[in-house]
Amino acid sequence: MAGCVGCGSLLLDPRPTPAALPKAYGSYYTHQPPIAENGVLEGRGLLKKIARAYIARRYGIGMPGPAWMVPLAFFAWPLRQQLDYHLRHLPPGGGRLLDLGCGSGGFLKRAGDAGWDAVGVEPDPAAAGAARQSSQVDVYESLDDVSGLFDVITMAHVVEHVHDPRSLLADCHSRLRPGGHLWLATPNISGVGHRLYGDAWQPLETPRHLVMPSPLALASLLRDVGFDEVHFLRRGRGSAKRLRASSMRAAALGRRIWTVEPLALLVDLAASLSPYAAEELVVVATRGAR
Numbered sequence: 001m002a003g004c005v006g007c008g009s010l011l012l013d014p015r016p017t018p019a020a021l022p023k024a025y026g027s028y029y030t031h032q033p034p035i036a037e038n039g040v041l042e043g044r045g046l047l048k049k050i051a052r053a054y055i056a057r058r059y060g061i062g063m064p065g066p067a068w069m070v071p072l073a074f075f076a077w078p079l080r081q082q083l084d085y086h087l088r089h090l091p092p093g094g095g096r097l098l099d100l101g102c103g104s105g106g107f108l109k110r111a112g113d114a115g116w117d118a119v120g121v122e123p124d125p126a127a128a129g130a131a132r133q134s135s136q137v138d139v140y141e142s143l144d145d146v147s148g149l150f151d152v153i154t155m156a157h158v159v160e161h162v163h164d165p166r167s168l169l170a171d172c173h174s175r176l177r178p179g180g181h182l183w184l185a186t187p188n189i190s191g192v193g194h195r196l197y198g199d200a201w202q203p204l205e206t207p208r209h210l211v212m213p214s215p216l217a218l219a220s221l222l223r224d225v226g227f228d229e230v231h232f233l234r235r236g237r238g239s240a241k242r243l244r245a246s247s248m249r250a251a252a253l254g255r256r257i258w259t260v261e262p263l264a265l266l267v268d269l270a271a272s273l274s275p276y277a278a279e280e281l282v283v284v285a286t287r288g289a290r
Contacts, residue, residue, distance in 0.1 A: 008214035059087050059114045078272040081236025088183045095151030101158035105131030149177045155184040160209045170225040176287040188281045202245035227285035235271045235278035240264035242279045
């Protein structure tokens with residue numbers, strides 16, 4: 001990937017044409033039913049019980065459990081931030097939600113369980129089929145097939161896959177109700193992982209990732225297409241999987257191997273304090289009231 005001198009983003013050059021790009025997804029992980037993402041909620045330990053209590057009280061999913069456990073989540077803030085990411089910081093009250101690039105439908109199911117009227121868009125036919133089966137909600141293969149306005153649009157690791165992020169973000173803005181918001185996550189090229197591992201950093205994922213915006217470029221782009229407010233959110237826990245994959249790639253190239261567990265602990269702690277320290281950027285962009 002080539003770096004942009006002006007904004008610090010990374011661009012794949014040369015890149016696959018739109019017609020050729022589907023070949024890169026011939027055996028992609030989203031073709032399978034969603035892997036259970038509830039590992040943070042399962043088990044008998046105290047943290048697991050606190051996590052379940054917080055999710056139930058904050059998002060209405062599952063049995064609440066003892067009320068005294070919920071305040072403990074605010075002291076274990078890296079865990080709480082991880083749980084909020086898990087539910088994409090959904091606001092209370094429900095509404096109409098579009099998950100754009102929904103993959104095999106794991107988040108669609110969680111959003112429905114939290115009381116949202118959710119629909120998905122997934123251009124990969126195999127992944128769309130898996131999403132319909134797992135979430136039992138409407139999943140379209142083109143954004144052009146979706147009608148109406150939404151209170152929330154979510155895009156988890158989508159913007160880096162598209163040829164024209166500006167047009168996509170502008171389309172999202174036009175589909176939000178006044179006061180609605182776009183939630184998105186994308187790899188953080190300014191984070192520790194990319195600095196340590198370089199071209200062995202797993203989230204580079206060429207040739208599927210075409211553009212990886214810097215924090216500055218992403219915020220500027222969102223404002224350019226009409227969003228009034230842009231906020232980067234703290235990610236909390238969640239770096240270990242990507243750092244482990246990056247370390248394996250580095251080892252295969254004969255490079256230095258970093259001990260993943262203490263590195264992930266430090267990255268997660270930093271990510272709980274700063275939204276720019278995580279392995280991914282998490283952004284909420286709000287459409288104005290008019």
